[in-house]
Amino acid sequence: MIKNLAQFTSEEKVIKKIFEIISSLFSPKTIIYVSITNNKMTAIKSIPPNIKNTEFALKKLMSTEENYYLFEKKKGFIIKIIHSKELLGFIEINEIEYPQYLNRYLNIAIVISRICGLSISNARIYQRLTKTLEELKLSNKDLEQFAHIVSHDLKQPLTNLIMSLHILKSNIIEDNNLMLEKRVEESAFNLNSMIEKILELATFGHRNENLIKIDCNKVLKQVLENLSSIIERRNAIVTYTKLPEIYANEIEIIQLFQNFIDNGIKYNKKKNPEIHISVEKVGADWSFSIKDNGIGIYSKDFNMIFEPFNRVGNGIKKSGTGIGLSICKRIIERLEGRLWLDSEIDKGSTFYFKIPIKEDLS
Template identity: 35%
Template sequence: LGSWELNLVNNQLTWSDEVYRIFGLEPQEFSATYEAFLEAVHPDDRAAVDAAYSGSLREGRDSYEIEHRVVRRSSGEIRIVHEKCEHFRNEDGQIVRSAGMVHDITERKRAEEAIQHITDDLLRSNAELEQFAYVASHDLQEPLRMISSYVQLLAKRYQGKLDSDADEFIAFAVEGATRMQNLINDLLAYSRVGMRGNPFTPVSGEYLLEEALSNLQLTIQENGAQMTHDPLPVVKGDPIQLVQVFQNLLVNAIKFRGPEPPCVHMSARPAGNEWIFSVRDNGIGLDPKFAERIFTIFQRLNDRAAYPGTGIGLAVCKRIIQRHGGRIWVESQPDKGSTFYFTLPVKGTD
């Protein structure tokens, strides 16, 4: 951090050693005037720097600050600096002296540009992947529908008319086609989270839960599940996607049940500008070492035959919650149930 001082009476400019280093000059190479300083400023920034300083004097302001480039005379290297200046007045109120600080922010600016470049690349790559997933899944629908139709036709016409191996092979084909259809549908849902979201609006947590429970009415009855909840707040978000989060978490709580009928309880508590929701169950639980893995797409911890599914549901929940600026996590122990937590912004919070 360098410092300088300009006497406006005699146009004498004084620099600290650090300012000389930043500008790449030796004291004997510098005539120590305001005009000489402007010569060291990058040509494209010179007018703005002069306007900032001269304008502050003309308008009688006490200070100003500006970022600009300088060109080192010795090497031609361009550096970026942040300058801050204060003016001092005589007894008559006239500005007679200016003093300022010079901070070389080149490395910080380069780091910011690198981070921005990486961020832009990641956003572009993510958008391209979302588009690819959507197009690929969509384009796979028709050929898969045809395969599935013909396989089911084989099963209908020739079941029991061929040998037992043929029946088994046809059953495998039907199961595989059905599973692939489910995977494609879930992959489409996953890709749509970022592409087809609705604007955020205030929405009641009670409404979200009511919609999810209505969609799961048959599943709840078949499993004898007991669903309870505390009063739920109004939040800000995409109602359609949030219903999906509620529904996916409730489905998991019912699916991964233990020997007892499922008991699921939902609640929420305030935490600053967000609400922390929780979905607690009495199911089979999971090893804490898998607490992050389960939110990865296509990751499964349990046997498909015992617990059917594609392994996308929690990944979809994570993407939706992240789109809302929140977090999602789980606390669990084997055979002791699980509690899933996620955060959503308070109504009216940007």
């Protein structure tokens, strides 16, 4: 059974097999695994589920150079999982059926922990390589779309700028100078907006991935302040229920809600665009919904709108780069979530996303 550990490509599968081995060898009542990444707890697995009373034992073990700690009643122990001097996690084995063999069990567990360390390290390397390959595939696809937008979408406002400036310089049509100045300003604004969005997409994968606890209610208030100009100009109504605290990158969550709300107002023919944001707890996930009363999206375009540089107007003049929803999708996927939508033409769209509920592991 132990030899098979090397074949697993995910940490979760390694730990599942380790739990099976420990259960068959020691018959403990509880097994707890604490995953460590960069000296921080990132996950806890246990049998039975949802056991988290490991703090005392962890503090004891962290304060010593020993690789294990025996519980006072001598019915179990907790062991460090180390590979190449890197701390990868802890395994706690408690309430062993035959505590008189505790020392023998401890020696066996130390050997298992070394094999476990190697297997977890290999699994993490494999996952990082897989993620890198997926990002490279996405990058290659984005480069093709990038070439299209540079050759076509960016070319148009740039051409308008050059022509308008040439006319102004030549004073060919003096009476229309004000109109030309407005066209120059508009073209420059569009060009700048496109470049900013392209840079935003290009640098997305290089951000700091450290997640912090953020209050979505405070984030949404910031978003509404950022969008106050378009909300007032369009007489839009944005409502929301009480939102949860989540672990995420605050800037990305601001982007997420801002893109959804901005699109709900921009692609809307109603006198009063309406956007409603709600959330509910579904199992181990937070399930968010962002509903608008806009123009709607044809079902054939559902998948396309999440790709970079794709825009769906449905009767409204298309503007922007078509990058916003692509960034939303990537933000949610970085949080191990999923994004999808329902929509009906002329009645509106509802965007849904689910993200796992993260426990406080700080």
